[in-house]
Amino acid sequence: MAASQLPIEALPAWALLNDVEFRSAEVRSIDGKGLGLVAKNDIPGVSDDASSTAAIIRIPRELVLSAEAVEAYAKVDQNFRQLLEVAGHQSTRGDILLYLLAHLILSRRSSPGNKGCASTPWTEYIKFLPRSISVPTMWTSDEREFLQGTSLESSVNAKLSVLSREYDELSEKASALPFWNDLFGEPEMMEDWILADALYRSRCLELPHAGHAMVPGLDMANHSPNYLARYDETPDGDVVLLPSSESGVSSGEEITISYGEAKSAAEMLFSYGFIDQESAVKELALHLDALPDDPLGKAKLHIYKGPRTVQLSLTEGNFYWHSPLLYLLILNEEDGLAFRVVQDTSGGRELRLLWQDEDVTGRTGEFESLIQDHPLCQIFKLRAVAVLEERVSSQLDRITTEISYGATEQSQAANQPRVECMLAAEKLRDLEAQILQGAAAALENEKARLLLDARVVTYLGSMEDTQNEQASNLASNEDDEFS
Numbered sequence: 001m002a003a004s005q006l007p008i009e010a011l012p013a014w015a016l017l018n019d020v021e022f023r024s025a026e027v028r029s030i031d032g033k034g035l036g037l038v039a040k041n042d043i044p045g046v047s048d049d050a051s052s053t054a055a056i057i058r059i060p061r062e063l064v065l066s067a068e069a070v071e072a073y074a075k076v077d078q079n080f081r082q083l084l085e086v087a088g089h090q091s092t093r094g095d096i097l098l099y100l101l102a103h104l105i106l107s108r109r110s111s112p113g114n115k116g117c118a119s120t121p122w123t124e125y126i127k128f129l130p131r132s133i134s135v136p137t138m139w140t141s142d143e144r145e146f147l148q149g150t151s152l153e154s155s156v157n158a159k160l161s162v163l164s165r166e167y168d169e170l171s172e173k174a175s176a177l178p179f180w181n182d183l184f185g186e187p188e189m190m191e192d193w194i195l196a197d198a199l200y201r202s203r204c205l206e207l208p209h210a211g212h213a214m215v216p217g218l219d220m221a222n223h224s225p226n227y228l229a230r231y232d233e234t235p236d237g238d239v240v241l242l243p244s245s246e247s248g249v250s251s252g253e254e255i256t257i258s259y260g261e262a263k264s265a266a267e268m269l270f271s272y273g274f275i276d277q278e279s280a281v282k283e284l285a286l287h288l289d290a291l292p293d294d295p296l297g298k299a300k301l302h303i304y305k306g307p308r309t310v311q312l313s314l315t316e317g318n319f320y321w322h323s324p325l326l327y328l329l330i331l332n333e334e335d336g337l338a339f340r341v342v343q344d345t346s347g348g349r350e351l352r353l354l355w356q357d358e359d360v361t362g363r364t365g366e367f368e369s370l371i372q373d374h375p376l377c378q379i380f381k382l383r384a385v386a387v388l389e390e391r392v393s394s395q396l397d398r399i400t401t402e403i404s405y406g407a408t409e410q411s412q413a414a415n416q417p418r419v420e421c422m423l424a425a426e427k428l429r430d431l432e433a434q435i436l437q438g439a440a441a442a443l444e445n446e447k448a449r450l451l452l453d454a455r456v457v458t459y460l461g462s463m464e465d466t467q468n469e470q471a472s473n474l475a476s477n478e479d480d481e482f483s
C-alpha cells in the first residue's frame with residue numbers, strides 16, 4: 001500500500017479538532033495490512049447490559065460520508081452541487097464517488113481557496129488514506145495477467161470497462177460546467193476515479209440507518225474472521241466501535257472487525273485487495289454465456305435480469321451449484337419455450353417469455369422450479385449438468401495452464417509487476433483450481449446418476465430409435481434415387 005499524503009501521527013490532532021474520540025484505540029502500522037487499529041489499554045468485553053458497553057471509538061454523525069452527507073455538501077458548495085445535478089442522484093455509490101473525487105482534487109491543491117471546493121473534515125482526512133490500494137482494478141496490466149484463468153480475469157476487465165465508461169459519461173456531462181470541464185482535462189482525473197472507486201469498495205460499510213457509508217477512523221479497522229469488535233449507530237446517529245466478545249481486547253492487540261463472513265476469496269481480493277488465509281469459504285462464481293448455436297441465446301440474455309453466473313461451492317466435502325440462468329439457457333423452442341414481441345400500453349414494443357404457453361417474463365429466474373413437473377425434467381437437468389461440466393472443464397484447463405511470472409524479489413524496479421500481486425493471484429488460482437477439481441468430479445457423478453434414471457434411459461432410447469428410423473428412411477430414399 002503506497003504512503004498517504006499526511007503522516008498518520010497527525011491523525012490524533014485531526015480527530016481532536018473534529019470530535020472523533022479514539023477512546024481506547026489508536027491507529028498504527030500493522031505488518032502486511034497497512035494501517036490498523038490497536039488497543040491502547042485493556043478493553044473490557046461486552047457486559048450483560050449491552051447499552052453500558054463502552055465505545056472503543058466514537059465518530060460524530062456529521063462526519064459519516066453517506067448519501068445524506070453528500071446532499072448536505074451540495075448545499076454548501078455550488079460547484080459540487082452543479083456536478084451532482086448533472087451527474088449524480090443515480091446511486092449512493094455514484095454520489096459518494098463524486099464526493100471523493102472532489103475531495104481528491106482538493107487534496108492535491110496546496111491552497112484550498114484557489115480553485116477548489118468548500119473544505120470539510122474529509123478534505124484533510126482523505127490525505128490519511130492510501131493512494132494505492134491492492135484491489136486488482138489498481139493493478140497494472142502486467143499484474144492483471146496473473147489472474148488468467150481465475151474467476152476474476154473477466155470480472156476485473158469488465159469492471160475496468162465500466163469505470164472507463166462511467167468516467168467518459170461523467171466528463172461529457174461535466175463539459176457544460178466550466179469549473180469541472182477544465183479539471184476533467186487533467187490526466188490524473190481518470191486515475192482519481194479508479195482510486196475513488198477502490199477507496200469506496202474497500203472502506204465502505206453498511207450502517208443500520210445511514211445505509212452505505214464511509215466512516216473516518218472506523219475505516220482504519222482491518223478484517224479478521226476472528227474479529228474482536230463490531231460497529232453500530234447510536235440513537236443520535238453517531239457511529240461507535242464496540243467490543244464484540246465477552247473476553248474483550250488486550251492492550252496492544254489489533255482490533256479487527258468482519259468485512260463479511262461468507263465472502264469468497266475472489267470477492268475479498270476484488271473488493272479489499274487481499275485473501276483471508278483463515279477463511280473456510282470455498283466458493284467461486286463462473287461467468288455464463290448463451291450456448292453456441294442457440295437461436296434464442298440473445299433473447300434469453302436480454303430478458304434475464306439476474307447475474308450471468310453459476311455459483312459453485314464446496315462445503316464440508318459436498319459440492320453445490322446454483323444458477324437460475326443455466327436452466328433457462330438449456331431450454332429450447334421444442335421444449336415449450338417461446339418469445340413474443342408485444343405492444344405495451346404506451347405503444348412501445350416489449351419482449352415477453354412464454355413457457356408451456358404461460359407468460360413467465362417476470363419469473364425468468366425460476367426455471368428450476370418451472371420445469372419440476374415437466375415429463376422431461378430429468379433430461380433438462382442432465383443438459384444443465386452436461387453444460388456445466390464443460391464450462392468447469394474449460395475453466396480448469398485455463399486455470400492450470402502455466403503462466404510465466406515475470407516478477408521476482410529483485411524485480412521491484414519501476415513498472416515491474418509487484419510480488420504481492422503475484423502471490424495474491426497465485427493463492428486465488430490454487431483455491432479456485434481446488435474448487436473446480438471438486439466440481440468436475442461431483443458433476444461427473446451427477447451426470448452418471450442422471451444417465452441411469454429410468455425416464456432418461458427411456459427418452460434417450462426413443463431418441464435413438466427415431467434417429468435410426470430417420471437414417472434408414474434416408475438410406476432407402478437414396479437407394480430409390482440411384483435405382
Ligand SMILES: C[S@@+](CC[C@H](N)C(=O)[O-])C[C@H]1O[C@@H](n2cnc3c(N)ncnc32)[C@H](O)[C@@H]1O
Nearest residue numbers: 033034035202203219220221222223272273274
Ligand atoms: C477498511 S481499510 C482498513 C485500513 C487499511 N489497512 C489502511 O491502511 O488504511 C481496508 C484495507 O485494509 C487492508 N486489510 C484489511 N484487513 C486485512 C487483512 N486481514 N490482511 C491484509 N490486508 C488487510 C486491505 O488493503 C483493505 O483494502
